[in-house]
Amino acid sequence: MDDLDRRIVALLIRDGRATYAELGAEVNLSAPAVKRRVDRLLDEGVVRGFTAVVDPAAGGWRTEAFVEVYCSGAISPEALRHAWEGIAEVTNAWTITGQPDALIRVLATDVRHLEEVLERIRSAASIDHTETAIVLSTLVDRRVPASG
Amino acid sequence: MDDLDRRIVALLIRDGRATYAELGAEVNLSAPAVKRRVDRLLDEGVVRGFTAVVDPAAGGWRTEAFVEVYCSGAISPEALRHAWEGIAEVTNAWTITGQPDALIRVLATDVRHLEEVLERIRSAASIDHTETAIVLSTLVDRRVPASG
């Protein structure tokens, strides 16, 4: 993971479909040399894969919310993961420090749908209660810290 | 945005570097037909672009936190966006309903670095106080609701 790797990764974050020739032109390397590095980065898990960045609203997901989850008793993170992975509308979930045990990001079509998802979240594990905050606007949207 | 578009988008979320021929084989379309659809989806903004999915830990980002921000007085979302966009470690920020005015996701190298980022966040706008929750584990990590 040298400086060349970091530059290639930064370029691939900006354009995940950039050709090896284009990447090579930016970092002064031949296309095969770039490919070998990208293959190695994929192998090492530095780059997990490539994906399309989709506008959720275009798919009808117009309501976004964060749900703080307070559990009752001891529940393993693995049990929570298993329960929430099966709920399609749960896009992200983390266990966290502080008063709530977990934080969930939910995408729903509307508030009515959100309420229905919250019921499924609560019934999927022995949960004490939840606190929901609806997203008003997205101010910053990156996956990793800004670089260049 | 018909069913064929949705299937192509789902395939591109799974593999953002899939060739048009591969996509076409899955949806029974020729490569040029798939390309025209993808070009249109990009044009319409349904697909915003393509990116590499990178492991933050591989880049040294081993500490993740969510920061609830309580503002003092009236601050425009635009002012908050401008202030936080300039902080590299702020990967995401949303204005939300409920007690806090905003929620921020931060990636830092360690807890010491996180504390330093929090200082920058607080001094970047007229903020009353913040409440930070450090991420213990990531249970679910998707961008959009699961589909297939």
Added chain:
DNA sequence: GCTGAAACGTTCACAAT
């Protein structure tokens, strides 16, 4: 790491439906 060459993918104009 580079080069060369074959296989493969992309991207266009054009015809078909």
Added chain:
DNA sequence: ATTGTGAACGTTTCAGC
């Protein structure tokens, strides 16, 4: 309006250096 075909061009992906 959208698709498939064919051909030119660029890219990928080897092996050999």
